[in-house]
Amino acid sequence: MSSLAEYAWLVPLFPVIAFALLTAMGRGAGRSFAWLGTLASLLSLVVSVMIAAPRLSGTAADYSSHFVWIQAGNVSLTLGFEVTNMTAMMLVVVSLVSFLVNLYSHGYMKDDPRISTFFAYVALFTGSMLGLVLSYNLLTMYIFWELVGVCSFLLVGFYYYKPEARAAAKKAFIVTRIGDLGFLIAILLLYWNMPDRALDFSSIHNVFGAQAGVISEGLTTLIALLIFLGAVGKSGQFPLHVWLPDAMEGPTPISALIHAATMVAAGVFLVARTFDIFQASPAAMTTVAIIGAFTAIFAATIGLAQNDIKRVLAYSTVSQLGYMMLALGAGAVSAAMFHLFTHAFFKALLFLAAGSVIHSIHTQDIREMGGLGGKMKITAWTFAIGALALSGIPPLAGFWSKDAVLAAALEAHPVYFAVGVITAFLTALYMARLFFLVFTGKPRSSFSAHESPAVMTVPLVVLGVLTVVAGFVHTPFNGWFGEWITGHAEEAHGGALVMVLSVAAAVLGIVLGWLIYGKGSMRRGSERWPGVARLLERKYYIDEIYHAVFVQSLDRLGKLLHLFDEYIVDGAVRLAEQSAVALGRLNGRLQSGQVQAYALAAVIGLVILALAIAGRRFL
């Protein structure tokens, strides 16, 4: 049977063609042509579903295909694609979210004059992301990895006339570049050390999984940590998380698509895909778990004190990605992928709902909102579903995946579990704060809210439904998803303790949030501990510290190098130029046009020649 997986390369191809067409037509393309991008993502979705559907039984064999890209001597680089259960799942998630965001953007970006450019970028991003997911080796993945980075840069800086958007785009690009460098070095190390110079995931699986010892333990740890550095950059983990909240300067659909559901999850996907390397190195696993746990709680505390609706969600994304990393570090690929899967839906839902609010009242400051629930019923309800899912309230998707992550954490180390539960509490608290401040109470500034058009609310409803049902693929009573993803049955673990504690933390957070921000019967934390609130609002001064330590020192180094360039390099250039000019002037003076001067020169030359010939006799 010729399986459809052989045509998986079509999936990323559709959006790329749409991108090419939209770009070729330029600005004249206009509104109606922007539907090309939507059509392409719909086609990708259809093909993805057709690829994934036959695999659901769990018996389909993986399919991979590749070709030699560059052959020079005995160095050959191959590109290719591979369809496994994990990539099939990612294909469906990415193309589905991309399609819904495309649809939504027709409403959100309606009045933007550069709407066709926007859809072209989104199409390029969708194509690159699907390509990244399908990659059969690390090299192919790296190419698409950089492409999604470029798209992120272009789309964060979409409102290029705003200085903050420009700065955010540059920051996003430069900070992720630090991680990308690590990833690149890891690829080179693998290339040098792998048998047969293979970079494909199945060889990695064989070398690190089955025949351990081919690559020394120290090198394995180094490679794992460098790959993780790439994931840290892309997924906004602790030291490199600073770009993700700033990336919220981009249009809101982009925040939903790139900076919540898909691209930032690429780091998690990368670690999951190369998980055998991590498993071969306990030190790397511990690092992943600690960074993930720290990021989860660290970002959640910052999320408590932010006043920009999108920034709260951005820190929440950072925190949830930390959760996924924690699950990976605890050794539970299926839990991480499951959380990635559900998070993609409910976080995209939250961002799109936030976009609907912003579209309606044109502000992002939650202090100016309030009482929107009455006017924007669909938005409010879907946001509530997303918020409850994120907080981990059963039976929504977030509950099941968070439960899986926490169960894995408990098995690895009680401290991870404690951090996870505290983070769950904080998550519930800041989501409750966000919901009650935005949708309940009285309006705190004058605005006329209205519900968004159907093209925007339909994706919200679809994502809302998915948020409700997506969790049932993997519950403690039904381990189908985990088995499907990893290929082996997971033993049932966690149990009642994890569930009770995580629900208790979530309910406590929501009730506390309601008491403080909904009912107003408790004083706010910012009044009780203004110092702490200030520290959180300023994001632990991380940006300021980075500015003082890295940006300024690099700035000074740059100035120094600029001086070197100006005086030494440019000086040498000017010297060459001026000596040529001086020589020219001298020659110009010699070329007086006076025949007598020429004759004199000839005579002098003759005399010198005669003297030289005569003088040779005496030497």
Next chain:
Amino acid sequence: MNPASYLTLAAILFCIGLYGVLTKRNAVIVLLSIELMLNAVNLNLVAFSKYGVQPSFTGQLFSLFTMTVAAAEAAVGVAILIALYRARATVNVDEFDELRR
């Protein structure tokens, strides 16, 4: 009779001519100086035809040639000079710097 005195005279004449060619402003004098140098050569030719290693008539014949050519050269030179004078109203060689342009 010693050929050295002829050669010395010829050398002196040549140097006077060379000096005139290189330094004089007036184009007529430059032309005259050129004639002086040519005559210095003639003197050498004649001296060597009489006192050379192999005395022969060739030297004298050559000096006759030279005189003929010099006459033609003087005619052409003066003609150019007159044409220049008509065009530029001067015979000052410093002002003839057409080569530079």
